[in-house]
Amino acid sequence: MNTQFNLKASILLAALFCVxxxxxxxxxxxxxxxxxxxxAADYxxxxxACGAMNGNAKDICVEEAKGREKVALAEGEYAHTGSAADSKKVxxxxxxSNYAIAKEKCDDRSGNDKDVCVKEAKAVEAKILADVKLSKKIDSAVxxxxxxxxDADYKVRVEKCDSQSGDAKASCVANAKASVGKD
Structure with a gap:
């Protein structure tokens, strides 16, 4: 059971990072x-369509519909902006969404089996969210x-210009600014 869940979780992680x-x-x-x-109309x-179902099957159906809507909206936003932040939002x-659906599916179980199911679902979500948080930190650090x-390259280039004077120095400083993208 755990091996099967871990395999599914690994596949899910791989699929999520293929955005x-x-x-x-x-x-x-x-x-x-x-x-x-x-x-909105699809949702x-x-x-x-879930209305025809009963019990937990209906709850799962509704949660799956909510999840598809949430993901589709995030993908639509990303398709509209193309930003890295919206990619992470997807x-x-x-x-x-996958956590909410998995948690709802756990309701069919009872006792420790249900507790384990919920914790496994939460662990998968937590790992993905931690990876997203880590990637944000990496992006910022880069x-x-x-x-x-x-800045260091600019300082070195400007220092080299100090040995010159007049127009040559002004041209050297301008070239230094241009080479590192300073205005």
Whole structure:
């Protein structure tokens, strides 16, 4: 049972991180609005279809519909903006939705079996959210390091310009600024 759940969790993790980093073409505002309208309509019809069910099967169905809506909205936002932050929001939406569905499925169990099921589902979500948080920290650290390197290169280039004077020095400083992207 645990091996099967761990395999499913590994597959889920792999699938979640296959979200493309860059979007080839972003959707227009009209496409974005139409997509949101379509997602809302799909959610309504999926939720209505759950009405014919009873008990926990109905709860699972509703949670799956909510999850699809949440993920579709996040993917639509990402398709519209193409930003890395929205890419991470897609991963978070998938993790949270999968947790909610898994937790609902655990309601079919009882006792310790149910407790273990819920904890395993929460562990998968926690790992994914921790990975997203870590990637944000890594992104921030990389940006800081790149800026530190640029600043150091600029200082060295400007120092080399100090041996010159007049227009040559001004040109050297301008070239130093241009080489590191300073205005």
């Amino acid at each position: 493309p980093v860059a979007q080839a073409a972003m959707t227009s505002n009209d496409e974005y609005k139409a997509n949101k309208t379509r997602i 309504k019809s999926e939720k209505a 991963i978070i939406a998938k993790a949270e 940006k800081d390091d790149v800026q530190t390197k640029r």
